[in-house]
Amino acid sequence: xxxxxxxxxxxxxLSKLKLxxxxxxxxxxxxxxxxxxxxxxxxxxxxxxxxxxHMTDTVNNMREDIGYNQLTTDQALKNAPVSVGSYFxxxxxxx
Numbered sequence: 001x002x003x004x005x006x007x008x009x010x011x012x013x014l015s016k017l018k019l020x021x022x023x024x025x026x027x028x029x030x031x032x033x034x035x036x037x038x039x040x041x042x043x044x045x046x047x048x049x050x051x052x053x054h055m056t057d058t059v060n061n062m063r064e065d066i067g068y069n070q071l072t073t074d075q076a077l078k079n080a081p082v083s084v085g086s087y088f089x090x091x092x093x094x095x
Contacts, residue, residue, distance in 0.1 A: 003032045 008024050008031075019027065073086045082089040 001035050003028050003035060007031075 005024070005028075008019075008028055011027075012019050012024070077083045077086070077088070080088050
């Protein structure tokens with residue numbers, strides 16, 4: 001991938017940024033070094049390596065769903081500034 005002024009201008013437009021010439025030059029240099037790093041990674045010989053879908057063999061390792069320290073409705077509403085029946089009362093937010 002070639003990092004040129006046209007690509008920088010396109011990225012500037014897509015990101016809705018206004019870059020000055022110094023920032024464009026710095027971005028061009030930084031993007032070039034990032035592309036070079038990925039080029040080095042692609043040089044690694046991966047012949048015979050099986051691609052991984054997951055980093056471990058663990059699948060759906062879930063804990064048991066147990067509730068604890070539960071409040072009763074009265075305890076939960078005890079510190080509420082305003083409540084109506086068994087509900088918290090809040091100001092209307094949708095007109």
